[in-house]
Amino acid sequence: MQNETKLxxxxxxxxxxxxxxxxIASLKVAGTELLRQGERFGAFLMVPWAGRTENGVFRNGGVTHQLPVDAPPHAIHGTVRHTAWQEASPATDTTASYHVDLADPWPYQGKVTHTVELAPHSLKLTLSVEVPxxxxxxxxQAGWHPWWNRNLGNGGQDVELSFRAGWQEERGDNHLPTGNRITPKPGPWDDCFGMPDGVDVTLTWPGELRLNIQSPxxxxxxxxxxPEAxxxxxxxxxxxxxxxxxxxxTPIDPLEISTLWTWHRIG
Known part of the structure; x- marks a missing residue:
């Protein structure tokens, strides 16, 4: 297995x-690293579930399944972030695509594909989950968990977040949404927000870089x-x-999600 693919x-x-x-272990713009470094960080993939699953239990129709509890008392962030992926198509200077089969402890057969498309001022990522x-x-579920450096290390200011959400999921004592939608509250956050017109969040490192995260x-x-990210x-x-x-x-209805990250230097 190839250890790294560089675009x-x-x-x-x-x-x-x-x-x-x-x-994604690293994303640099003009030599400046945007992602927190370390084997737990960068930007990892969350499939076949995202965030916490209550007590590691989920149901599919009348069948109940128990997942490993790796963030007690819950199961967190899926399984594919721990596995090796295979090349789906030959990489180019700017694109790469890899896939992996879902396997134990996930109880169902499936295939996940991750496609990465880098441009000078943007990155498009696509995840698909298919049933054979x-x-x-x-x-x-599918998604991305990027750890953005709070400070870019060039003597500048910490990052500022800007977004407008339609609602915030009320978070219960068990760290899961209660089912109530509330008016978005000021941070700090470890919270889920709803954006009915699509995700649109801007990160600004004043005087250095502005980065926008969008998704349908x-x-x-x-x-x-x-403090770090x-x-x-x-x-x-x-x-x-x-x-x-x-x-x-289902075999005829795969899950697909994409996100576009765009950036430009400022100052």
Whole structure:
């Protein structure tokens, strides 16, 4: 398995690690690293669920499944971030595509594909979840968990977040949405927001760089409770969505989600 895939476009450089969950390990613009470094960080993929699944339990029709509880008392962020991916098509200087089969502890057969398209001022990412012909349908989610550096390390100011949400999912004591939608509150956040017209969040490092995260999906989790980084996570449903807002993936109806990150230098 290839350890790294490097893409370049203009002064943008991206490093993908297919052997480590196909995560984006690095995204540099003009030599400046935008993502927090470390094996748990970068930008990892959340499939076949995003965020926490309550007590690691989900139901598919009348069948109940138990997932490993890796964020007690819940299961968190899916399984594919721990696995090695295979090349789906030959990489170019600016594009790469990898896939992985869903496997134990996930109880259903499926295939996940991650496609990465880098341009000088943008990055488009696409995730798809497919059920093989004759396979059983199942609920699933997909999304990205990027760790953006709070400070770019060039002597500038910390990042500022800007977005307008239609609602905020009220968070219960168990760290999961209660089912109530409330008026968005000021941060700090570890919260899910609804954006009915699609995700649209701007990160600004004053005087240095402005980066916009967009996605046709209406769900985004914002996490900014750590001093080193902030997370803006487009995902196809809210935390615990396998149970509360299940999106069924079938042999004729795959799940697909995309996100576009665009940036330009300022100052």
């Amino acid at each position: 370049t476009a203009g002064d943008a450089e991206l490093t993908l690690e297919p052997g480590h969950g196909c995560r 012909a004759g396979g059983d349908s199942f609920p699933a 999906t209406q769900w985004v989790v914002v996490y900014d409770e750590q 902030v997370c803006v996570e487009p995902q196809s449903g809210p935390p615990n969505g396998l149970n509360t807002t299940p999106r069924l993936v």
